[in-house]
Every structure is written in C-alpha cells, then in structure tokens.
Amino acid sequence: MSAAKVAVLGKSKAADLLAKEFSAVGLDAGSAAAPIGVVATGADAATALAHVVAKPETVNALVLIAPSAPDKALADKLSGVTIPVLALFGTRDANAQANGATWRKALPNCNVTFVYDAGADLANERPEAVAAALADFMRQRERYVVTDRSAKLYP
C-alpha cells in the first residue's frame, strides 16, 4: 500500500532526501487506480489543496510543511477533504501551536507534528527530521502513529 509516487511542490533539502525513497512525479500523475502522495510547503499548500478538492481520488496522502493559512474561498471547501493529511510546524515559529489548531479545524483528517528547533523553513533547517516524517507518512499514511522502524540495538 506504499505511496511509491510522490509529487513535491517546491524545492528543499528534505525534498531531496525524500527523492531517494520515492519516485518524484507531477501533481497530475495520480489517478483513481494509482493515487499519489503530495508534499507542499508554505504558499504551495493552497495549490496542493485546490488540486485535492478538484480531484480527491487521485491523492491518498498529503503533507503540508508550515502551510500558509488558507484563504476563505479555499477554507470553505476543505471540510470535504477526507484524505489523511500531516501538517508540520517548526517549534521556533511562535505561531506553531496556533497554526496547528487552525489546520486541524479546517481539515477533518489533519494530523499535526512539531519539528523541534526549526522555524518556518523547517524543510531546510532540519531536513533529516522532516524527510523522515514525510517518508513515514507516505509509507504508512494514517497508520504512521505506530512506528514500523526497528529499535533493536543488536541482532
């Protein structure tokens, strides 16, 4: 069930790391038969969400990195977006907790994760942590709350 194909809007160090695990495709590459994952940062979140609103069956997981607040026209349409969403915020962003609350309210299936010691540019400031969060969510979607990484020290 892994989302092997991921469309990434915008460049970042985290996106570069993600490209090693998933094949990068365009936003329109998904279909009902083979939906894709989408990652969007900042203002690109609006583009990604507009796409999901228009073609919900083509995307099965969405990650928003420090997304800008949705405008009213878009916000009104988001209550119908039921695909799993992961929204990431940096803890050095003073509005992180408030923004998390806004997005949880706007999207019915929104999970919020805080990336420690990063600001709004978290995808470049802590690329490994952001890429790991992205990869887990793309691979596991809502099941990401249960880790599938081994913590065994020695075999």
Add this chain to the structure above:
Amino acid sequence: MKAALFVPVRYTGPAPAPGWPTSTSQYSTELGERSMNAALNQFKLADEVGFDWVTVAEHHYSPFSLTPNPMVLAGALTQTIKRAKIALLGATIPILNPIRVAEEFAMLDTMTGGRIVAGMLRGSPNEYATYNINPAESRERFEEALHLIRMCWTETEPFGWRGRYYEYRTVSIWPKPVQKPYPQIFMSGSSPESGEFAAKNRIGLGLAFTNVPLAKKSVEVYREHAERAGWTPTDKDIIYRVLFHVGETDDQAIEDYSAAAKVAPRGSLTMANKSLESAVDSAGYYGRDRDAQRERLMPTDLKQSIDLGRVLLGSPDTVVKQIEHIHRELGAGILDLTISNDLGDKTLRSIELVGSKVLPRIKGIGNA
C-alpha cells in the same frame, strides 16, 4: 523568605566503602524501609510546623539517596502533606522519557490541587551512567525535553514530535496540570550556560551542590541575562539549597552534626568515581566554566562548609544570621534546607526548631 525541607532519604545503615555505583552486598531491606519511613515522618513534621515546601530529588545507585524515582515518593507525599507545596528538584529529564515526566507532574499537580513545583535538572554527572546516556548530549537533551514537556502541558489536541533526541508520533496527555499554564519550573543554574538558558526562558534558578561565593556569581549571570531578556527575577525565582542542623545551642548542634558525619559515611556521587568523573569531564559536561563547576562538587571540611554557606549549623539565632547573610548575598527567596544525616529524634527536633524559631523570623526577609 520561604523554606523547604529537602530529605534526600539517605540509607541509614552501614554502607561499603564510598564509591559510585555502590555495592548492595550489605544492603538491609529492613534498614531501607526504616530510612524511607523516617523520611516520610520528617516531611510530615515539616508540613505541620510550617515549612512552605517539601522537596524530593532523584539520585541513583547509591546509599546517598533512596529515591531514584522522586515521583513515587511525591505520590506518597500527596496523601500526607496537607498544606506545603511538594517540590521535585528534580526530575533528571535528559535521562528520562519526557512524556512520562510531563504525565507524572500532571498527576501530582492534580493529586495536590496544584501544589507542585516542577524542578527539571540535568542532574549530577554520574546519573548519565545510570541509564547509559552520553553526558556530552546532556544540555541538548535537556533543552529539547523541557520544550516537549511544556508542549505536553499546553497543547490540547493530539500532536506528534520530531526532535533531535525524541520522537513521538502522537501525544495527548491526561491529566493536565491544575496550575495554568503549568507549575512553576526551576532548573539548576550553577553554570553560566544554564543561568543564561534559565533567564532567557523565564525559568526559576535552583542553586545546589554549591556555596555562597560561587552561587553569587551564578545569580549575577542569571540576573544579567534576565534583564537582557526584558524581565527582572525576584526572590521567588531563586532557590538556594543548603545542609542544615539546628540545635538548642551552637555547641550542641555542632557536636551532634559532627558525630553523625563521623559514623555515617553515606557514599557520594560523581567525585566518588575518578574514572567516571574524568569521562564526564572529557565529555564537556561542565561547560565553559569547568573549574568552578568541578570545584563546587568537591567535598569541604565542616569549618569550610560553614564559612562557604554550604551548611547552616547552630542555634536558631545563629542560623537566622546565616540565612540573613545568604539572602543579602544572593537575593534567594527559597531556602531548600537539606537533612544531611538522619539523627533520629535530634533531626525531628531540628525541624521543629526551624518551624518555631527560624521560620517566623525569616518570613519578613525579602519578597518571596
């Protein structure tokens, strides 16, 4: 000024030669139980005679302290301490699961109706060997764990955390602290790095395993960085921990205290293990003010200890004068009065004397 009673819960029986960790080959379960019960009685008495706080702390692998998990002892105290605040000074957060720490503090705050003081420490250097945590990472772990704990207390919806040292996919702790937004936080601020961090983050300053001249420097660093961060610490923000024993007269107090110190080697912590101490030193644990930070962990003899303000010893009159000196030098508003060796009835009498003859006379000092 306010006063806390800190009982480290020393093991009251004979222990093998000092060293850390300490062998339990001579450990007696009966004496362990007796030590614990004596501590519970001392805490209860402190609450009855007017101490403002009672304090518990975390130390491992040594007869120096039988409270590797102070949360457990604090849980018992919630049922016997009716009036005083219960201070955890503290949880050694870099070696623990921060979510668990947040949960336990919130439980205790709920069980006391909001009478918990949340000390969060890096701990004495030896504690890093306890759970196999690299002391070189202590400060970074501390800062991340503290941030995460505060988020556990304030965030009202489930959230995930991707840190440098901690990763949690979904967190939503129950119960929440009674005190809003959360209990007052103190951290150890003896080193300049810690003092600066505490000031920038508006966290109370705890000074322990130190002496008045060194503590004075720590307080200066704290005040200076607080001013830069736009706030002014008051007496309420500074705790000074000091050993104490009060007797009817100076001579009696000194005699009892000295006799107990001679017959009861209680083991010590970092400085009892030279290779461990050398390893934590190499790991950079002490920071940029290394020499002073090591010095404050070194043992001193009784006369030096009194002169340096490491121990309050004497009649109520003498001890009040010593406390006035500490307040003049440090501006500390909370004294964490520490029982060094359990002297049985003499310790209970010492607690009573503080309650009846010292606390009423220090209440009016400063603004704590």
